[in-house]
Amino acid sequence: MIPRFHLHPACTPRRTLTGFVLLWGSVAIGSLVYPSFAGIESATTTVWQEEDAGSDEEANVEVDAELQKKIKTFLGHARTGSAVIRPQAANRLVSIGEPAAKRILEFANGTNAQLVLLGANLIEIFGAFENSPSGDKLRARLWPALEDSDFPWRPAAARGLRLRPDPSEKERFIRYLDDPIAPVRLAALDALYTLTEGAEGKERDAYLKLAVRRLSDESDFVRREAALQLFARGHSYALLWLIEDMRRADNFFGAPTGKTARYEAMRALMARDVELGEYNPELPPESDVNRNGLADLESRLRKMAAQSERKLPSSEQGLLEAGPPPIAQAAPAIQNAVIGLQLKSCRKGDYYLRWTEDDVLVVGVGNPARIQLATGTTAALVAAGKKAQEPLKDQVFWGRAGCDMEGYYLPRADPAISPLLNLIIAKNEEPVEGLRPAALSEFGAALAASIPADEELDQEDDRTRALATRIRAAFESIGGPTVAPAGKAAATTR
Amino acid sequence: MPLLVLFLLLGGILAAPGLLLETSSTAGEYTLAAIERGDAPDDDDDAIDVSILALKNARYRRGRPLPRWIRDLDGKRVNIWGFMAIGTLEGLQKFELVPESCECGRSKVNHFVDVTLVEGRTKFIPGRITLTGIFHASEQETDGFITSLYRLSTPNLPR
Structure with missing residues (x-):
């Protein structure tokens, strides 16, 4: 993560000057009175000794008991509290430091299966303890967790590791830039950014190559992070990737994926004091105000980038001038999708699939990949979907909230109620026997069977490479394998 | 005397960053200027359209005032x-309204609206819904943890 601190405009020159005078004045006085900060520490100790000469072992025991009680409470909240409380409780443990790390370590020495029980929020803070011997041991525990493809909290482990990356870990982080789970790739990219801070020559070139590759990542938030990192390294043309996100208007069955990207990109640019003119993320990108605003913004950014390019080494100039590749470009929204499948697997990653009326399989969001299917494929799936609804009656949800989800979008058997039916299966990281109803299992199998075989798909495109295999694996990791009934042909493939 | 100098020294060090970094009640509003270009709250009976994405992307730091445009919505009738x-x-009687169909176990305090159904009771509706009700924005705290930032009271779920 790139540090995003900057002086706020409310900081007038006068306030700024006052602040600096106070800060440096204090340091100067301090250095006169006390020759070193070690002196401050000893002076503080002296004060304590003068004012509290009566401190004794009993008081220490009491303080320790109080602290242990706090740690126990925070541990409980961080593990089993509500989703909003868990990260706050975990951060409290970090602020306690070594005593908390020591206590967590007692739970972290077992197998990965035991580690899972701590939950994602606690795993993530394993890398957050500074100047803590137990914290160092906790951090070391994150690598075996990340390397275990069955460990459900791999994104949390990766985020924990990226907080204080070690130069010796560089090659490992590079390997995780190709991980199937986008937040793991994002954390690896962040770690590499930190590790190459101030680097020049070959080391800088190697980082730039890796970051540029992530500008074509299938995940928009990985692309945005790569762009912001490259911008921070002097490549201002990288901001064109964010402008492109601000032009997005794509949706996934009512979920405004394009608008979400518009907000994210806009927020990132504002944090870097880029003037956005009249741009409004709530309005469609094709509205006059946004179309003109973005054209003006792009023109200003290109001018700024052309100037800043001159400061770059000649070998780097022109690297990003051509702008975003097709995968990162805004594209017209898909209008004729009739069936959708959203899989979110804590072990296998996220997938967004749509089948259109004219038999195109659409993979991903933003500017998705498109696969032409055999004529009649979608119609067969629609029929299978309508049939699957019969035994489900009015039930639309199975399971409980967690990191795994299957979302089905299909035309209702009775369109008089509403045209689209959305069915959801969800669970936490533990396997749940019989979670997916048989009818949906059959339908899921039909959806997976409609995906062309690996050899028919573009294996260079991360979105379509081994797609059917990966979809089946994701299904299996969430609601179990999707098995079509014996003797029954699955939906048509070409 | 050395003790006095020490306290002055510590006071100066503690105060300086506060002056250098944002401290005013308008902090964060500059960078959120574009988001604030939505419909301004007024005294009409019409509900104000509020984007949950704008709420999610508003700058929030614990203990700091929310941006003015959000504070101005407090107590107003909104569509969201x-x-x-x-x-x-x-x-x-309560549920969380979130900007993505699957927050999937993650929940930052500014990423959801805590909805109270004044008359009805919950029944899970998958897919996007729009609610109209009275909006409140402030930190709600339980046992030292912030449990909600945005709240909405609405009679019932949409049919």
């Missing part, structure tokens, strides 16, 4: 779209 958090149980 979102998704019922997955796993919302049936028969309850």
Whole structure:
């Protein structure tokens, strides 16, 4: 993560000057009175000794008991509290430091299966303890967790590791830039950014190559992070990737994926004091105000980038001038999708699939990949979907909230109620026997069977490479394998 | 005397960053200027359209005032779209409205609206819904943890 601190405009020159005078004045006085900060520490100790000469072992025991009680409470909240409380409780443990790390370590020495029980929020803070011997041991525990493809909290482990990356870990982080789970790739990219801070020559070139590759990542938030990192390294043309996100208007069955990207990109640019003119993320990108605003913004950014390019080494100039590749470009929204499948697997990653009326399989969001299917494929799936609804009656949800989800979008058997039916299966990281109803299992199998075989798909495109295999694996990791009934042909493939 | 100098020294060090970094009640509003270009709250009876994405992307720091445009919405009647958090149980009076269909176990305090059904009870509705009700924005705290930032009271779920 790139540090995003900057002086706020409310900081007038006068306030700024006052602040600096106070800060440096204090340091100067301090250095006169006390020759070193070690002196401050000893002076503080002296004060304590003068004012509290009566401190004794009993008081220490009491303080320790109080602290242990706090740690126990925070541990409980961080593990089993509500989703909003868990990260706050975990951060409290970090602020306690070594005593908390020591206590967590007692739970972290077992197998990965035991580690899972701590939950994602606690795993993530394993890398957050500074100047803590137990914290160092906790951090070391994150690598075996990340390397275990069955460990459900791999994104949390990766985020924990990226907080204080070690130069010796560089090659490992590079390997995780190709991980199937986008937040793991994002954390690896962040770690590499930190590790190459101030680097020049070959080391800088190697980082730039890796970051540029992530500008074509299938995940928009990985692309945005790569762009912001490259911008921070002097490549201002990288901001064109964010402008492109601000032009997005794509949706996934009512979920405004394009608008979400518009907000994210806009927020990132504002944090870097880029003037956005009249741009409004709530309005469609094709509205006059946004179309003109973005054209003006792009023109200003290109001018700024052309100037800043001159400061770059000649070998780097022109690297990003051509702008975003097709995968990162805004594209017209898909209008004729009739069936959708959203899989979110804590072990296998996220997938967004749509089948259109004219038999195109659409993979991903933003500017998705498109696969032409055999004529009649979608119609067969629609029929299978309508049939699957019969035994489900009015039930639309199975399971409980967690990191795994299957979302089905299909035309209702009775369109008089509403045209689209959305069915959801969800669970936490533990396997749940019989979670997916048989009818949906059959339908899921039909959806997976409609995906062309690996050899028919573009294996260079991360979105379509081994797609059917990966979809089946994701299904299996969430609601179990999707098995079509014996003797029954699955939906048509070409 | 050395003790006095020490306290002055510590006071100066503590105060300086506060002056250098944002401290005013308008902090964060500059960078959120574009978001604030939505419909301004007024005294009409019409509900104000509020984007859950704008709420999610508003700058929030614990203990600091929310941006003015959000504070101005407090107590107003609003329309707001979102998704019922997955796993919302049936028969309850409260649920979380979230900007993505699957927040999937993650929940930052500024990423959801805590909805109270004044008359009805929950029944999980997958897919996007729009609610109209009275909006409140402020930190709500339980046992030292912030449990909600945005709240909405609405009579019932949409049919």
